[in-house]
Amino acid sequence: MSSTIALALAGPNSWLAAQSRRPDVVISEPGHIFVAFRRALATGCDWVWVVGPDVEPAPDALATLLAALDRSPPPLPVALSSMVCDRNGGPCEPALPSGDWTRVAEAVDAAEQRLMLMRDAPFASLLLRREEAAREAPPAPRRFGALADREYTARLLRDASGHMVADSVATATCEIPFPTPWDRALLLGSGAWTRGERLRLAGRAARDVRRVLGRAS
Amino acid sequence: MATGGASNHRGGVSAVVVTRNRRDLLEECLDALDAQTRPLDRVVVVDNASTDGTAAWLRASRSSVDLVQLTENLGGAGGFTAGIDHARRSRPRWLWILDDDTIARPDTLERLLAGAERAPSEPLLLASKVVWTDGSLHPMNRPGPKWRRPRETARAVRAGLLPLRYTTFVSLLLSGTAIERAGLPQRHYFIWSDDIEYTARITKRGSGYLVPDSVVEHRTATPYTAIDASGERFYYHVRNTLLMVRGSSWDWGERLALLWWLREAIWLYMRRNKGSAAAARVVVRGLRAGLRDGTR
Numbered sequence A: 001m002s003s004t005i006a007l008a009l010a011g012p013n014s015w016l017a018a019q020s021r022r023p024d025v026v027i028s029e030p031g032h033i034f035v036a037f038r039r040a041l042a043t044g045c046d047w048v049w050v051v052g053p054d055v056e057p058a059p060d061a062l063a064t065l066l067a068a069l070d071r072s073p074p075p076l077p078v079a080l081s082s083m084v085c086d087r088n089g090g091p092c093e094p095a096l097p098s099g100d101w102t103r104v105a106e107a108v109d110a111a112e113q114r115l116m117l118m119r120d121a122p123f124a125s126l127l128l129r130r131e132e133a134a135r136e137a138p139p140a141p142r143r144f145g146a147l148a149d150r151e152y153t154a155r156l157l158r159d160a161s162g163h164m165v166a167d168s169v170a171t172a173t174c175e176i177p178f179p180t181p182w183d184r185a186l187l188l189g190s191g192a193w194t195r196g197e198r199l200r201l202a203g204r205a206a207r208d209v210r211r212v213l214g215r216a217s
Numbered sequence B: 001m002a003t004g005g006a007s008n009h010r011g012g013v014s015a016v017v018v019t020r021n022r023r024d025l026l027e028e029c030l031d032a033l034d035a036q037t038r039p040l041d042r043v044v045v046v047d048n049a050s051t052d053g054t055a056a057w058l059r060a061s062r063s064s065v066d067l068v069q070l071t072e073n074l075g076g077a078g079g080f081t082a083g084i085d086h087a088r089r090s091r092p093r094w095l096w097i098l099d100d101d102t103i104a105r106p107d108t109l110e111r112l113l114a115g116a117e118r119a120p121s122e123p124l125l126l127a128s129k130v131v132w133t134d135g136s137l138h139p140m141n142r143p144g145p146k147w148r149r150p151r152e153t154a155r156a157v158r159a160g161l162l163p164l165r166y167t168t169f170v171s172l173l174l175s176g177t178a179i180e181r182a183g184l185p186q187r188h189y190f191i192w193s194d195d196i197e198y199t200a201r202i203t204k205r206g207s208g209y210l211v212p213d214s215v216v217e218h219r220t221a222t223p224y225t226a227i228d229a230s231g232e233r234f235y236y237h238v239r240n241t242l243l244m245v246r247g248s249s250w251d252w253g254e255r256l257a258l259l260w261w262l263r264e265a266i267w268l269y270m271r272r273n274k275g276s277a278a279a280a281r282v283v284v285r286g287l288r289a290g291l292r293d294g295t296r
Helices: A014-018 A033-041 A061-071 A104-112 A130-135 A141-156 A181-187 A195-216 B023-034 B054-061 B075-088 B108-118 B150-158 B176-182 B194-203 B231-246 B252-272 B277-292
Strands: A005-009 A025-028 A047-051 A055-057 A079-085 A115-120 A125-129 A162-172 B013-019 B042-048 B066-070 B094-099 B102-104 B123-131 B162-166 B172-175 B207-218
Touching: A005 A033, A025 A033, A033 A047, A033 A130, A033 A141, A047 A130, A061 A079, A061 A125, A061 A162, A104 A115, A104 B162, A104 B207, A115 A141, A115 B150, A125 A130, A141 A181, A162 B150, A181 A195, A195 B252, B013 B023, B013 B075, B023 B042, B023 B054, B023 B094, B023 B102, B042 B054, B042 B075, B054 B066, B066 B075, B075 B094, B075 B176, B075 B194, B094 B102, B094 B108, B094 B176, B108 B123, B108 B172, B108 B207, B123 B176, B123 B194, B150 B162, B162 B194, B172 B176, B172 B194, B176 B194, B194 B207, B194 B231, B231 B252, B231 B277, B252 B277
Parallel strands: A005 A025, A005 A047, A079 A162, B013 B042, B013 B094, B042 B066, B123 B207
Antiparallel strands: A047 A125, A055 A162, A079 A125, A115 A162, B094 B172, B102 B207, B123 B172, B162 B207
């Protein structure tokens, strides 16, 4: 694969040396992932690989994401995400992308290739096609708080495809918290989701409230 | 994962096919079952009171088939209930449920069983990918993925599976444990949504998966759905959706979604029928029956 890749990261990069496929450009903005992302978009590379501060990609994470392009069912995906696991190797729920179950035929074709059709994804280990990513307005953390990355990717994936690649793994280096009901409620103000999806978001916010109340009691 | 957990089942796979007045398709369906790379232990055919000599033909040319002959047409729901009830008596490990217009590929069953082996948690049911004759996903048999449990989804995707909330009786592999836990389908649904209610009942407290590389062809004349169906079928769609909303197989959020879909379906059905009085009567009759009839 001859594509050029810019890495945007906001945390430690000790894992980078072990990557079997190295990014061509590395942009680091400690503590400011969205700033790093915006700078990476300006590099002119074909792809931007965004790696959050709380994850450590496996040595083959990027190579596996790129390899998945060959088996991705059409249309060509604009986003590919690693699966974030906890230290025990199990999926880390707060850092997993959300599935898109409204496009069932595409979701079934993707599952056959061990891919999950995504509706939104966090900036954990996420490879984005720069051209499409740059067309969207950048993530807006002031408006959408902790889930600004998901709001941004939901916009990006509204009319495009993206896949979680289950065999590309990134490990969470600390406990990643679940979003608060307030975080989720903020998303309702975005036009990224359809009316039906917003109802589902509201349902998830209600379940978050129940979980918080359950913990408190 | 190992799938031999159900100790009170003898093992093996029994197929259950429900048929009514479609002998040619049934023959193709049974030929496809005979050609499976993983041979079946038993084939049960439920004849839903056919009038085209299906029963006599089966007795004459398919003596190995275990025939259940119904004296009246009980609809798909009644037929599958009778077939599952009959087949479960020999305590098979798996029941493979098919319509008579479902043509399996030679490796369909083998791949379903392989899916069971690699499933991240013990599967109560597994479904094939159902395509129409042009190879596209059949709209009548679109599976309902279970999207609320991201961890389970991620594990399933890693195994090349899709976790299911509901599916249809068109190539469904049902474990003996599932039948023990959930009982039988609701025969009074007659047609439409009986399979969706039944599989939702099973997966409410257990796992089910779609195995995308296990494929069957559903040879309907057109790739239709409830909205394109005749008045009587749409009546059952409306009635049975309301019965599901009133039943216990879905949680409150899902019930709201069912109502939403019903509203959309009625709107599309009325539009397709140009708002005719006959179509309105079908809808009203379905709504009344759905609110009045017993759920179980």
